[in-house]
Amino acid sequence: MTYPFVSICLSFCxxxxxxESFQAxxxxxxxxxxLCLFVSLxxxxxxxxxxxVFLVAAFFLGAALLRNAQILPSHHIAxxxxxxEDSVFLIGVIDSDPANQQRNTSFILRAEKLKVxxxxxxxxxxxxxxxxxxxxxxxxxxxxxxxxxxxxxxxxKDFDYRRYLARQGIYSILSIKKGSIFKRxxxxxxxxxxxxxxxxxxxxxHVIARNMSSFCAGxxxxxxxxDRQDLPDYVMDVMVNLGVVHIIAISGFNVGIVAFIILLVxxxxxxxxRPRYVLAIALLILHCLxxxxxxxxxxxxxxxxxxxxxxxxxxxVHIYNSxxxxxxxxxxxxxxxxxxxxxxxxxxxxxxxxxxxPKIESFFPQKWRVIGWVYFFxxxxxxxxxxxxxxxxxxxYYFKIITPIAVLANMFVVPLATVMIIAGLSLxxxxxxxxCLAPILGASNEFLILLFFKINYLLVAIPxxxxxxxxxxxxxxxxxxxxxxxxYFGFSLFAKRKASR
Amino acid sequence: xxxxTKEERLAFVCLGAVLLLGILSNYLLKTNFATKKFLxxxxxxxxxxxxxxxNKATLEDLVGIxxxxxxxxxxxxxxxxxxGRLKDLSDIRYIKGVGKFKFDIIEKYLTVxx
Numbered sequence: 001m002t003y004p005f006v007s008i009c010l011s012f013c014x015x016x017x018x019x020e021s022f023q024a025x026x027x028x029x030x031x032x033x034x035l036c037l038f039v040s041l042x043x044x045x046x047x048x049x050x051x052x053v054f055l056v057a058a059f060f061l062g063a064a065l066l067r068n069a070q071i072l073p074s075h076h077i078a079x080x081x082x083x084x085e086d087s088v089f090l091i092g093v094i095d096s097d098p099a100n101q102q103r104n105t106s107f108i109l110r111a112e113k114l115k116v117x118x119x120x121x122x123x124x125x126x127x128x129x130x131x132x133x134x135x136x137x138x139x140x141x142x143x144x145x146x147x148x149x150x151x152x153x154x155x156x157k158d159f160d161y162r163r164y165l166a167r168q169g170i171y172s173i174l175s176i177k178k179g180s181i182f183k184r185x186x187x188x189x190x191x192x193x194x195x196x197x198x199x200x201x202x203x204x205x206h207v208i209a210r211n212m213s214s215f216c217a218g219x220x221x222x223x224x225x226x227d228r229q230d231l232p233d234y235v236m237d238v239m240v241n242l243g244v245v246h247i248i249a250i251s252g253f254n255v256g257i258v259a260f261i262i263l264l265v266x267x268x269x270x271x272x273x274r275p276r277y278v279l280a281i282a283l284l285i286l287h288c289l290x291x292x293x294x295x296x297x298x299x300x301x302x303x304x305x306x307x308x309x310x311x312x313x314x315x316x317v318h319i320y321n322s323x324x325x326x327x328x329x330x331x332x333x334x335x336x337x338x339x340x341x342x343x344x345x346x347x348x349x350x351x352x353x354x355x356x357x358p359k360i361e362s363f364f365p366q367k368w369r370v371i372g373w374v375y376f377f378x379x380x381x382x383x384x385x386x387x388x389x390x391x392x393x394x395x396x397y398y399f400k401i402i403t404p405i406a407v408l409a410n411m412f413v414v415p416l417a418t419v420m421i422i423a424g425l426s427l428x429x430x431x432x433x434x435x436c437l438a439p440i441l442g443a444s445n446e447f448l449i450l451l452f453f454k455i456n457y458l459l460v461a462i463p464x465x466x467x468x469x470x471x472x473x474x475x476x477x478x479x480x481x482x483x484x485x486x487x488y489f490g491f492s493l494f495a496k497r498k499a500s501r
Numbered sequence: 502x503x504x505x506t507k508e509e510r511l512a513f514v515c516l517g518a519v520l521l522l523g524i525l526s527n528y529l530l531k532t533n534f535a536t537k538k539f540l541x542x543x544x545x546x547x548x549x550x551x552x553x554x555x556n557k558a559t560l561e562d563l564v565g566i567x568x569x570x571x572x573x574x575x576x577x578x579x580x581x582x583x584x585g586r587l588k589d590l591s592d593i594r595y596i597k598g599v600g601k602f603k604f605d606i607i608e609k610y611l612t613v614x615x
Contacts, residue, residue: 102602264512267505419515422519443523445523448522450539
C-alpha cells in the first residue's frame with residue numbers, strides 16, 4: 001500500500017458524509033465500528049481482507065465521530081437557552097483573541113456558569129460574544145456578562161450563518177449592549193501557550209500599526225497574522241473576483257514561507273541540523289496558534305511538521321500521505337470541518353497542485369525548462385493552472401463566480417506576495433528588537449502593498465476577468481470531481497502499463 | 502563558512518532589496534509631498550472603474566455591496582424610480598434602515614455617473 005493514509009482518510013470522510021446524510025443513531029455507527037475493528041483484528045494476517053474491513057471500520061468511525069460531535073451535553077448553553085433569553089447572567093472565559101471592530105468587540109467565550117431563574121447552574125459550550133460597550137478584553141480572562149443570548153439566525157439566503165457557526169461548535173450568540181454590566185473576575189485562566197502566542201501577535205500588530213498607514217497596516221495584518229477585521233470589504237471583493245483571495249487567507253503558502261524563514265534564521269544562528277528542525281516545529285506550532293488555528297493553517301502546519309520529522313528521522317515523505325494524515329488530524333478534532341469551505345478549498349488545491357503540476361510542466365519542451373527564469377514562469381503557470389482547474393467547480397458553487405483571470409493573476413500576485421510576506425515578517429521580527437529600522441521596513445511594505453493593489457485593480461478591470469453565475473447545482477460539482485478521479489486512475493493505469501512494457 | 506542554498510541566498514538578497522526600497526521610500530516620503538500623496542492613495546478607496554453607477558445598478562449589483570440586503574437594495578431602486586434619476590449619493594442617506602455607518606460603507610462602492 002503506497003499511500004495507506006489516503007484510503008483511510010477517504011473512508012473516514014465518506015463515513016462523516018454518510019452520517020450527515022443519513023440520520024442513523026450514534027449507537028449503530030459506534031457498534032458497527034467496534035465490530036469491524038474486532039473482525040479486522042481476527043483477519044490481521046490476511047492482508048487484503050484486513051484492508052477492506054479496516055477501511056469499513058474507518059468509515060463507521062468517521063460516522064460515529066460526527067454523530068458524537070452533533071450531540072450536545074445536557075448542560076450545554078444551547079440546551080439551557082434553545083432560542084432567546086433577554087437578560088442572562090453568564091460567567092465564562094475568553095477563548096479567542098478579541099477582535100476590535102468598528103462598533104463592537106467580538107470574541108468566543110467558553111461558558112462556565114449561567115444564572116437561570118435566580119439560580120446559578122453549571123454550563124458549557126462556546127458562545128460568540130459581541131460587546132458594544134467599551135472595555136478591555138484579553139484572552140484567558142474570566143468575565144461575568146449580563147446580556148441577551150440568542151440562537152444565530154441566517155440573514156442571507158445564500159449563506160447559512162447558523163450552520164457556519166455550528167461547524168465551529170458555536171450555537172449561541174451573546175450580545176452586550178452599551179450600559180450593560182460586565183465584570184472581570186479573574187485573569188490569565190486560559191492556555192498559557194495560547195496566551196503567549198497572542199502576546200507576540202499584539203506586539204507584531206503594534207509594530208505594524210506604528211510604522212504603516214491604517215489601510216496598509218490592515219492589509220499586512222491580514223497577510224501575516226490572519227487578522228481581517230481592519231481589511232475593507234472591497235479589498236476582499238476584488239481579490240475574490242481575481243481568484244487571489246488565498247493570499248489573504250493564512251494557508252500553506254504563508255506557512256511555507258514562515259517555515260523557510262524560521263529555518264534560515266536558525267541556520268544563520270549556527271544551530272545544528274536536528275535541533276534546528278525540532279525548534280522549527282515548535283515555532284510553527286506557535287505560529288499556528290498566533291494566526292488563529294483555522295483549517296488551512298493547521299493543515300499546512302501538520303504537513304510542514306511531517307516533512308521536518310521526515311528530515312529528522314531520515315524517512316521519505318509522500319505528499320498524499322501527509323495530506324491525508326493532516327486531514328484525519330483535523331477531522332478527528334472537529335469532523336464538521338469537512339463541510340467547511342476553507343477545509344475543502346485548502347485540501348483540494350494541494351491535491352490538484354501535486355497531481356497536475358508535473359503533467360502541465362511536461363507539455364513544455366525540456367530545453368525551455370533548463371533555463372532558470374523560463375522554468376520559473378513555467379512552474380508558476382503550471383501551479384496556478386492546476387489550482388484553478390482543481391477549484392473551479394467549488395468556487396463556482398460557493399461563490400457563484402468563474403475567474404479566468406486567476407491563472408494570470410496568480411502568476412504575478414504570488415511572487416509579489418512572497419516578497420510582501422518576507423517584508424512583513426522582517427518588519428515584525430526586526431522592528432521589535434531594532435525599532436530604528438522599523439520606519440524603513442514600514443515604508444518598503446507600504447510601497448509593496450501599493451504595487452500589489454495597482455496590479456490587482458488593473459487585472460480586475462480586464463474584460464472577461466470574471467463572470468458571475470447563477471446557483472450551480474451540487475451534482476455538477478460531484479460529476480466534475482468524478483471525472484477528475486476517473487482521469488487520475490486512468491493516468492495511473494496508463495503509466496503503469498507504459499512502465500511494464 | 503556557512504553554506505547557503507540558492508533559495509536561502511535569494512532570501513537574503515530579497516531582504517537587502519526590501520531594506521533598500523524602504524530607505525528610498527522613506528527618503529521620498531520625507532522630501533517629496535507627491536510621493537506621500539501617491540503612497541497614501543494605495544487602495545484607500547475603491548478605484549473609480551470598480552464603483553457601481555447607482556443609476557444603472559441592478560438589484561444583484563446592489564445586493565453584492567456589503568451591508569446592503571434585499572430590502573435596502575429594493576428601497577434604493579424604488580427611490581431611483583420615484584426620482585427618475587439620482588443626482589447625488591446623499592439621497593440614499595434618507596432611506597429607512599440606512600444610518601450613517603451603513604451609508605459611509607455604501608458610499609465607497611457607488612458613484613453617480615453624469
